[in-house]
Amino acid sequence: MTPRPDEPEELPIRADDDVVRVRQLVRTYAQQVKLSLVDQTKLVTAASELARNTLVYGGGGFARVGTTTVDGRTGIRASFHDEGPGIPDLSLALADGWSSGKGMGLGLSGARRLVDEFDLDTAVGRGTVVTVVKWKR
């Protein structure tokens, strides 16, 4: 698994152990662009939260992971796609402590704090895509 620049890799998120595989893939990329150990850990932790959301709330989907270069800056971009019920109330879902299922309600809001860029695209009945970026410092 040798990541090439700007050519993302996709992994299905259909079961519990897929979440572990997504974490490992994100870590591989993060190490490849030499993110600091703390930044690697933050990104992988965020990916773990988001992949679990895709599985538990979105009913499964896939993750796309790759490097990204903008204005000479390099980072890792990871997105999480599902075709689940979508999120009806975004501000509520992004609030700390809110949870519609298992967990502590830290998944989305916590993941957002761990990355540099966070984008959430959701439509009720159509699904959710969460995209995060962590830049190399």
Place this chain on the structure above:
Amino acid sequence: MERVPILKIGGVLLVSIQIDLQDQSVLALQEDLAERISATGAHGVVIDISAVEIVDSFIGRMFATIASISRLFDADTVVVGMRPAVAITLVELGLTLGGVRTALDLERGMKILETLGRDRGRTGREAR
């Protein structure tokens, strides 16, 4: 699904997490630990996470759950060996692990349990 082994050292159960935890393994560990504490009458549980590269909210919640379960069996729980990067990430994630006792390493964790066990010997288990 991989299972995390539970070792018994005297009155303490040692859980050293050496695998990349999937959620099912986390749930299995909680159940296995409850069984083992109940069966052995252990007074303490040490969870060694020095090999754990990430702790997300699900794994973090496991520590709190295990500590609560242990308490119902009159046992104390100490989480030891957290990596610095994991600690920084946990705080930023918003997970404070309130109510979970921690120690720098296994040796200190065992010492804490030993002290707690001694205090308990003086005051009697039901006095806690």
